[in-house]
Amino acid sequence: MKTQATPRWRETSRPAAGAFSPATPIGWLLLSLQVHTERARSAPERGASAIEFVIITAILVALAAAVGVVIYRLVTDEAESIDIPDAPGGGL
Known part of the structure; x- marks a missing residue:
């Protein structure tokens, strides 16, 4: 068996x-x-050693944060440029 x-x-x-x-x-x-x-x-x-992993991770996190800031600013600028007319009836 x-x-x-x-x-x-x-x-x-x-x-x-x-x-x-x-x-x-x-x-x-x-x-x-x-x-x-x-x-x-x-x-x-x-x-790679642990220190190399930490350095690589820190660089990737900084890069991701930079890309996020750029995207946020582009979206915010575009959103602020949209003209929204007043609502009829006084905007209640």
């Missing part, structure tokens, strides 16, 4: 990864994060 192998997500001792089923979006995200973290820890020469 064959015994089934225990799924990898059940072998972990971390409660956060085992608290959610990998079939749920949060469980899948936690499982993916755990696999990525274990892979990065097992081979420190692979990929």
